[in-house]
Amino acid sequence: MPDKKLLIIEKAVELFAKNGFETTSVQEITEACGISKGAFYLYFKSKESLLFCIFELFIDRVSKKITSVFDMDSSPKEKLKLFLCIQFEEIDQYSDFILMLLREQTKPDDRELFILMKEMDKQLNDALKALLVEAYGSTIQSHVPDMTVIIKGIIKGYVELIIMYNKKFDFKKLATFLLARIDSLAAGLTTPYLEEEFLVNIENKKTT
Numbered sequence: 001m002p003d004k005k006l007l008i009i010e011k012a013v014e015l016f017a018k019n020g021f022e023t024t025s026v027q028e029i030t031e032a033c034g035i036s037k038g039a040f041y042l043y044f045k046s047k048e049s050l051l052f053c054i055f056e057l058f059i060d061r062v063s064k065k066i067t068s069v070f071d072m073d074s075s076p077k078e079k080l081k082l083f084l085c086i087q088f089e090e091i092d093q094y095s096d097f098i099l100m101l102l103r104e105q106t107k108p109d110d111r112e113l114f115i116l117m118k119e120m121d122k123q124l125n126d127a128l129k130a131l132l133v134e135a136y137g138s139t140i141q142s143h144v145p146d147m148t149v150i151i152k153g154i155i156k157g158y159v160e161l162i163i164m165y166n167k168k169f170d171f172k173k174l175a176t177f178l179l180a181r182i183d184s185l186a187a188g189l190t191t192p193y194l195e196e197e198f199l200v201n202i203e204n205k206k207t208t
Contacts, residue, residue, distance in 0.1 A: 005043045007033050009057055012050055017096035021051065021106045052112060054097075059120045062090050066127050076135035077179060083131055085175040087124075087155060088162065092171070095163050102163070118203070124152075125199050136186045145194035147185060154178060 011032040015024045026047055030040050044050040065086045069079050091098070100106070128151065129144050140147070158174065161167040 002043070004033075004035065004039065008035070008040060008043060008050065009054055013054060013094070013097050016051075016054075017100050020100055021047075021104055051106070052116075055113065055116060058090070058094060059116060062086065062120070063123055065090070066123065069127070070130070076131065080131045080135050080182070081172075081175045081179045083127060084155065084178050085171045088158065088169065088171040088174060091159050092162050092168075095166070098163050122203055125203075128152075129199075132186075140186060140189070142192050142196050143186075143189045145196065145198040146189075146192055147182075148199060149194065150185060151178075151182060154181070 008029065012024070012029050015028060015032060019028075024047075026037060026040055029047075029050075030037050033040075044053065066083060069082050069086070072079060072082070074082070125148055128148055132140055132144055132147055155178075158169070162169070
């Protein structure tokens with residue numbers, strides 16, 4: 001990504017988080033960047049297309065960090081802990097911006113955003129599945145759908161505290177705490193509630 005385009009995105013995130021999307025003008029963004037409006041429109045068709053690009057950049061950052069987890073020379077559970085930590089860290093970095101979006105109910109084109117979020121959700125599910133099997137063995141395979149739903153629900157609860165209530169956590173300690181809860185969950189598994197193909201089926205349903 002060109003440096004100037006990245007600068008526009010970074011300044012826009014700051015201004016949107018501080019002043020709101022609707023009230024922040026292209027003029028204010030260009031002034032913060034020290035560029036002309038013409039330079040802005042070389043990279044973005046509109047303020048709305050800039051907003052969508054912010055989503056793309058966020059998802060790309062998370063995607064690359066999650067992918068890097070699998071290349072680490074660490075134990076399976078350390079990788080799982082890092083997977084949890086990355087999500088909290090990235091959400092925290094964009095928390096003011098995300099809160100602004102929630103308050104203003106602002107979002108890019110529904111269809112494009114839906115596709116983008118669906119791809120990210122699938123990647124998170126796939127990564128979590130691989131990490132769970134690596135950490136707890138192949139016998140956990142049939143329990144992955146249930147564990148995925150439960151773990152993502154727990155993550156969502158802490159994410160809400162970060163965004164809605166501006167809570168500051170030690171994310172490494174939080175990830176360690178959650179890993180212990182996942183250990184307990186894995187140790188107490190009995191008969192699966194969700195079928196093994198559940199996640200695949202709902203992902204396919206979303207695409208139709």
